[in-house]
Amino acid sequence: MAERDPKQITPKSEDFDRWYTDVVRRAELADYTPIGGCMVVRPYGWALWENTRDALDAMIKRTGHENMQFPLFIPESYLMKEAEHVEGFAPEVAWVTHGGDKELEERLAIRPTSETIICSLYAKWIHSWRDLPVLINQWANVVRWEKRTRLFLRTTEFWWQEGHTFHETSEEAAREVDTMLGCYRELAEDWLCLAVVPGRKTDSEKFAGADYTLSIEAMMSDGLALQAGTSHHLAQNFTRAYDITYTDRGNTLQNPHQTSWGLSTRMIGGVIMAHGDDQGLILPPRVAPVQVVIVPISRSNDPDSARLVDDAVDKLERESQGTGIRLRVDRREGIRPGEKYAHWELRGVPLRVVVGAKDLADGMVTVVRRVDGEQQRLPLDTLAVQLPRLLDEAHHALRARALKMLDDFSREVGSLDELKQAFAGGPVWANAPFCNTAECETAVKASVHAVTVRNLRADRSAGGAPCLACGQPAEHVALIARAY
Amino acid sequence: MAERDPKQITPKSEDFDRWYTDVVRRAELADYTPIGGCMVVRPYGWALWENTRDALDAMIKRTGHENMQFPLFIPESYLMKEAEHVEGFAPEVAWVTHGGDKELEERLAIRPTSETIICSLYAKWIHSWRDLPVLINQWANVVRWEKRTRLFLRTTEFWWQEGHTFHETSEEAAREVDTMLGCYRELAEDWLCLAVVPGRKTDSEKFAGADYTLSIEAMMSDGLALQAGTSHHLAQNFTRAYDITYTDRGNTLQNPHQTSWGLSTRMIGGVIMAHGDDQGLILPPRVAPVQVVIVPISRSNDPDSARLVDDAVDKLERESQGTGIRLRVDRREGIRPGEKYAHWELRGVPLRVVVGAKDLADGMVTVVRRVDGEQQRLPLDTLAVQLPRLLDEAHHALRARALKMLDDFSREVGSLDELKQAFAGGPVWANAPFCNTAECETAVKASVHAVTVRNLRADRSAGGAPCLACGQPAEHVALIARAY
Numbered sequence: 001m002a003e004r005d006p007k008q009i010t011p012k013s014e015d016f017d018r019w020y021t022d023v024v025r026r027a028e029l030a031d032y033t034p035i036g037g038c039m040v041v042r043p044y045g046w047a048l049w050e051n052t053r054d055a056l057d058a059m060i061k062r063t064g065h066e067n068m069q070f071p072l073f074i075p076e077s078y079l080m081k082e083a084e085h086v087e088g089f090a091p092e093v094a095w096v097t098h099g100g101d102k103e104l105e106e107r108l109a110i111r112p113t114s115e116t117i118i119c120s121l122y123a124k125w126i127h128s129w130r131d132l133p134v135l136i137n138q139w140a141n142v143v144r145w146e147k148r149t150r151l152f153l154r155t156t157e158f159w160w161q162e163g164h165t166f167h168e169t170s171e172e173a174a175r176e177v178d179t180m181l182g183c184y185r186e187l188a189e190d191w192l193c194l195a196v197v198p199g200r201k202t203d204s205e206k207f208a209g210a211d212y213t214l215s216i217e218a219m220m221s222d223g224l225a226l227q228a229g230t231s232h233h234l235a236q237n238f239t240r241a242y243d244i245t246y247t248d249r250g251n252t253l254q255n256p257h258q259t260s261w262g263l264s265t266r267m268i269g270g271v272i273m274a275h276g277d278d279q280g281l282i283l284p285p286r287v288a289p290v291q292v293v294i295v296p297i298s299r300s301n302d303p304d305s306a307r308l309v310d311d312a313v314d315k316l317e318r319e320s321q322g323t324g325i326r327l328r329v330d331r332r333e334g335i336r337p338g339e340k341y342a343h344w345e346l347r348g349v350p351l352r353v354v355v356g357a358k359d360l361a362d363g364m365v366t367v368v369r370r371v372d373g374e375q376q377r378l379p380l381d382t383l384a385v386q387l388p389r390l391l392d393e394a395h396h397a398l399r400a401r402a403l404k405m406l407d408d409f410s411r412e413v414g415s416l417d418e419l420k421q422a423f424a425g426g427p428v429w430a431n432a433p434f435c436n437t438a439e440c441e442t443a444v445k446a447s448v449h450a451v452t453v454r455n456l457r458a459d460r461s462a463g464g465a466p467c468l469a470c471g472q473p474a475e476h477v478a479l480i481a482r483a484y
Numbered sequence: 485m486a487e488r489d490p491k492q493i494t495p496k497s498e499d500f501d502r503w504y505t506d507v508v509r510r511a512e513l514a515d516y517t518p519i520g521g522c523m524v525v526r527p528y529g530w531a532l533w534e535n536t537r538d539a540l541d542a543m544i545k546r547t548g549h550e551n552m553q554f555p556l557f558i559p560e561s562y563l564m565k566e567a568e569h570v571e572g573f574a575p576e577v578a579w580v581t582h583g584g585d586k587e588l589e590e591r592l593a594i595r596p597t598s599e600t601i602i603c604s605l606y607a608k609w610i611h612s613w614r615d616l617p618v619l620i621n622q623w624a625n626v627v628r629w630e631k632r633t634r635l636f637l638r639t640t641e642f643w644w645q646e647g648h649t650f651h652e653t654s655e656e657a658a659r660e661v662d663t664m665l666g667c668y669r670e671l672a673e674d675w676l677c678l679a680v681v682p683g684r685k686t687d688s689e690k691f692a693g694a695d696y697t698l699s700i701e702a703m704m705s706d707g708l709a710l711q712a713g714t715s716h717h718l719a720q721n722f723t724r725a726y727d728i729t730y731t732d733r734g735n736t737l738q739n740p741h742q743t744s745w746g747l748s749t750r751m752i753g754g755v756i757m758a759h760g761d762d763q764g765l766i767l768p769p770r771v772a773p774v775q776v777v778i779v780p781i782s783r784s785n786d787p788d789s790a791r792l793v794d795d796a797v798d799k800l801e802r803e804s805q806g807t808g809i810r811l812r813v814d815r816r817e818g819i820r821p822g823e824k825y826a827h828w829e830l831r832g833v834p835l836r837v838v839v840g841a842k843d844l845a846d847g848m849v850t851v852v853r854r855v856d857g858e859q860q861r862l863p864l865d866t867l868a869v870q871l872p873r874l875l876d877e878a879h880h881a882l883r884a885r886a887l888k889m890l891d892d893f894s895r896e897v898g899s900l901d902e903l904k905q906a907f908a909g910g911p912v913w914a915n916a917p918f919c920n921t922a923e924c925e926t927a928v929k930a931s932v933h934a935v936t937v938r939n940l941r942a943d944r945s946a947g948g949a950p951c952l953a954c955g956q957p958a959e960h961v962a963l964i965a966r967a968y
Contacts, residue, residue, distance in 0.1 A: 031605075034604070035555050035557050035559060035592065035601075036583070038555035040552070040553065040555060040605055041552055041553040046550075046553050066527035066531070067534065068524070068526050068527045068529075068530045069524065069643065071523070071524060071641055072641050073522060075519060091585065094582070094592075095581065095582040095583075096578050096580050097580075099520070099577075099578050099640075100574075100575050100576050100577065100578075100629045107582075108519065108578075110580070110594075117517075121517060136527065141625065145584045156583075157556050157557070
């Protein structure tokens with residue numbers, strides 16, 4: 001068998017994992033480093049994250065939260081105060097033991113998440129009900145020592161936002177948990193064109209130390225699920241352990257109710273796996289670092305036609321300035337048009353505008369949409385003002401494709417046998433009535449290799465139908481799938 | 485002597501250092517944490533940094549750079565390759581020795597700066613002159629183990645941007661070093677209203693591993709200097725040590741020429757120390773988290789006047805929506821106007837708009853400017869459209885005040901004796917002809933307690949006047965001052 005061109009990416013159907021890594025590296029989103037499990041995020045990948053971050057940051061601020069910044073280090077004794085939390089995180093913590101030449105008196109954990117340091121600090125800042133609610137967020141790097149890593153999906157260091165709030169009542173905290181999951185869903189759907197299912201995690205899958213955890217699970221194009229954002233009701237579990245108290249409206253000392261919620265660079269992995277194809281990335285137009293690429297096609301042996309093309313490109317570039325559209329012209333010399341097309345297809349640019357002398361003779365240019373290859377000849381004169389509409393249409397086409405994929409992969413099952421049958425032909429998303437006991441969850445996991453209950457869907461109810469495992473009347477519809 | 489009200493801040497004249505810490509903590513910009521030398525940056529302080537960051541980020545992108553993100557960890561062996569660099573940074577590095585339960589085979593430094601990891605990675609990405617220039621930047625947290633710390637000015641963890649570039653020629657790298665120092669100067673002057681002096685560091689003060697370092701030195705209101713941004717020409721020092729090579733236009737293997745440049749949260753400390761007064765912060769209008777605060781004054785026993793005031797405040801709030809002005813209304817109940825004034829003065833809000841029934845009877849409101857207390861009665865009807873102009877005037881008033889301060893503290897000296905005399909009455913900024921030898925630098929430092937040559941001014945030349953120390957003809961004008 002002939003060696004594959006090293007510039008080619010592995011076909012998705014041949015090996016999804018290699019396809020993924022090829023796309024991430026060839027599109028120059030990110031790369032591995034010699035530092036165990038840590039990645040370097042390259043300019044194209046970081047710009048994608050910055051656009052995603054800015055969209056979410058606006059929602060976080062719109063819902064009344066303020067950004068701040070907590071220390072990277074957490075003293076070992078702080079981490080150890082909440083029992084479940086310690087158990088969940090201690091095995092994957094990186095430890096600082098020396099500062100300069102000196103051994104530290106107490107080891108410092110590099111934050112795997114910041115609840116413990118935040119609680120320690122807020123214990124001295126919260127006194128009265130007038131200090132509540134506290135609504136804060138931080139954008140930060142966190143470290144979890146991972147044995148098996150994949151770019152964006154699971155790396156030792158990753159980047160995220162972590163929101164942390166304190167409230168007078170459990171009900172208010174519950175509303176906060178819902179609100180922020182709503183923001184994650186809005187980001188996933190309206191910005192990233194993903195198909196997601198919101199719901200509640202089972203007890204075995206919730207955040208270490210939480211009362212309960214909500215998640216959105218995003219549909220990947222191989223039929224697996226990606227947990228793409230989680231929002232936790234921490235009740236008084238941490239505020240009791242860290243002795244945060246306030247005087248309530250009735251002058252009684254209380255522990256506030258707490259939430260936390262996070263979304264990370266993992267989401268970039270989700271965007272790649274949900275939308276990409278054998279040519280490479282397909283980026284959601286609203287976050288794409290380059291939304292429109294212009295490829296001029298001119299023959300150097302015809303100076304008149306070359307001038308015509310140059311003028312048209314200059315006009316488009318000029319007219320789209322100040323519109324906020326992220327447009328780039330590929331003026332590289334010595335590279336054939338087909339190579340340029342492949343270059344920008346690999347990078348998932350939503351729209352390609354081909355400006356050639358033949359089209360221009362009719363006053364036209366050709367616009368090609370990345371998501372489905374749809375071509376249109378459009379008048380040069382009005383193209384710049386049409387770009388926002390064309391991008392919007394590309395957005396909706398990508399979102400519709402994601403929803404169709406969710407539909408195609410979804411199955412309704414009523415028993416463990418039906419669950420097994422549903423997975424017989426490959427990964428699917430199975431929906432099933434579920435009683436939410438630990439025994440039935442174990443039975444589900446035992447019946448099909450590597451599946452888990454992703455969440456109990458927030459958008460559906462089983463209405464008393466028999467649980468797929470035990471047959472008792474069930475309230476929940478469980479989403480059962482394999483996951484990253 | 486009576487105890488001072490703990491809410492009061494120490495007068496500047498009494499104890500500048502305590503004044504500084506009081507302001508930072510009482511204005512809720514930041515606070516110490518129990519983690520040695522690490523600070524927590526609170527929402528008001530982080531918003532100030534975000535605005536500063538966004539202004540600089542736009543300049544960094546405007547000058548052709550792209551953001552990316554490198555790992556937090558640097559293997560010990562990477563750090564050790566450039567001799568001067570190791571010597572400069574090794575004593576203040578925090579070391580990770582354990583991941584989870586396991587001891588690491590090689591210790592990992594938490595980045596004190598990223599040249600070494602960046603060189604290690606770019607060694608495999610740079611091949612040809614076509615790959616140059618590389619123009620990148622990262623916004624990140626870095627850690628330097630500090631023994632004596634002060635909020636914002638010197639903390640174990642701090643936040644910054646670090647730019648890193650690779651070029652074909654030394655001249656191109658030199659232009660880059662100049663360009664980025666120019667951006668820092670623009671940020672300092674046009675956004676932060678600081679008075680700064682650009683120049684070149686002496687060899688004893690340059691970055692560990694650099695050929696030379698440029699800096700801007702900012703004037704603090706106690707007469708000290710703050711190094712507020714540095715830009716380094718690294719020549720081929722690192723690219724040789726890390727074996728980065730490229731094939732040049734003549735098909736010869738070369739090491740690229742490199743630069744790096746950084747500006748950190750330290751700048752926030754500079755803004756506080758340059759502008760603040762005994763009432764607290766005075767924030768530069770273009771980065772102030774709250775630019776305008778409206779204080780309604782209504783007597784609850786007169787419902788008609790209360791309604792009049794409420795309507796006027798609503799009108800202002802409505803009319804300034806969408807203008808991009810960061811405006812807040814202080815509607816807190818049970819708090820006297822004087823307390824509200826003090827609250828926002830402490831927080832340095834550039835403009836206070838007082839809306840009271842008496843003024844409103846004439847269709848007027850009162851606007852008070854934080855920088856100099858200047859009061860104006862202005863018509864309510866046109867106030868919203870006047871706010872950008874009023875903020876701009878406040879900006880220029882603050883900048884003029886900073887320039888006057890620079891003028892007031894500046895001295896021209898021609899000899900070490902004159903230098904001593906200049907400092908006899910307290911810290912000043914002395915300008916002196918200087919030959920730039922290590923011997924004369926030592927003589928300068930020995931002649932007045934704690935002074936250093938801050939930089940060799942880029943904006944002046946000594947034109948052969950005798951060096952203040954040795955009397956030989958000198959080219960440079962040295963800026964000599966005490967510094968943070």
